Amino acid sequence: MNVFELVAEVIAERNECDVADITPEMTFQELNIDSLDTVDLLMQLEDKLNAEIELDEQVSTVGELVAFIEKKLAAEQ
Numbered sequence: 001m002n003v004f005e006l007v008a009e010v011i012a013e014r015n016e017c018d019v020a021d022i023t024p025e026m027t028f029q030e031l032n033i034d035s036l037d038t039v040d041l042l043m044q045l046e047d048k049l050n051a052e053i054e055l056d057e058q059v060s061t062v063g064e065l066v067a068f069i070e071k072k073l074a075a076e077q
Contacts, residue, residue: 003049003073004066010044011062024063031062038065045069051076 001009008022015031022031028038038055046053053072059065 003069004062006045006048007041007062007066007069010041010048014041022062024061024066026062027060028062029060041065049073 004024005019008019011017011022011031011033012019014033014037028034033041038059042053042055049069051073053069055068057068059068
């Protein structure tokens with residue numbers, strides 16, 4: 001499973017919607033996800049990825065979050 005699929009799965013579970021409805025272009029505002037929710041999402045993703053992800057830059061879309069996580073994971077290897 002790639003990072004986007006994992007992120008979409010976690011968001012879909014949180015929002016009780018279909019994973020297929022989540023696109024990289026969607027903003028967290030559109031998804032009713034605030035900064036506290038983002039922290040919770042990251043904690044869930046850290047568990048699924050078995051990696052520590054410290055969000056140290058602003059992300060506003062699903063795609064930006066995926067790119068950020070992929071960059072962090074690549075840096076750890």
